[in-house]
Amino acid sequence: MAVRAIRVFGDPVLKSVSSPIGEIDEGVRALVRDLVDTVELPGRAGLAAPQIGVGLRAFSYNIDGEIGYVINPVLVEVSGEPEPVGEGCLSVPGVWHDAIRHPWAKVVGIDLDGNEVVLEGEGLLAQALQHETDHLDGRLFLERLTPETRRVAMREIRESDWF
Numbered sequence: 001m002a003v004r005a006i007r008v009f010g011d012p013v014l015k016s017v018s019s020p021i022g023e024i025d026e027g028v029r030a031l032v033r034d035l036v037d038t039v040e041l042p043g044r045a046g047l048a049a050p051q052i053g054v055g056l057r058a059f060s061y062n063i064d065g066e067i068g069y070v071i072n073p074v075l076v077e078v079s080g081e082p083e084p085v086g087e088g089c090l091s092v093p094g095v096w097h098d099a100i101r102h103p104w105a106k107v108v109g110i111d112l113d114g115n116e117v118v119l120e121g122e123g124l125l126a127q128a129l130q131h132e133t134d135h136l137d138g139r140l141f142l143e144r145l146t147p148e149t150r151r152v153a154m155r156e157i158r159e160s161d162w163f
Contacts, residue, residue, distance in 0.1 A: 003038045004052040006090045013050045018057045018136040035060035046128040048135030059132035073109035075133040078102035099144035105129040
């Protein structure tokens with residue numbers, strides 16, 4: 001349908017908890033098309049609905065050539081000792097730091113037909129599942145940084161040309 005503009009740090013929609021999607025109507029179908037179209041661009045691993053200004057629980061992903069989406073995702077399980085992993089965010093352009101993430105994660109949700117979707121894995125997929133569900137809960141990756149690193153990141157944001 002359309003590649004949508006990305007909302008950036010400071011936009012209130014990024015700090016708001018997203019609402020569950022009830023009925024799968026044409027609006028939800030259009031949202032999913034936009035999420036998929038927008039995440040297909042090079043260098044994008046995931047995109048949550050709030051990042052395009054929509055406060056609904058849905059995200060798309062683009063991991064190792066596999067592109068998909070999940071409606072009403074719930075992070076049901078993580079495992080492994082949390083560890084620092086390099087992370088950035090489309091909504092915080094140009095900022096890249098080690099965020100603390102579990103090495104394995106599992107998300108359960110539905111597709112546009114109401115069928116259950118289960119995504120689980122390690123590495124970049126685990127990181128993306130945690131990152132995107134954080135967005136749906138009104139959290140940015142900045143909250144997963146150590147306090148010292150977060151201070152550095154906030155300085156980078158204040159000094160950026162987009163803020």
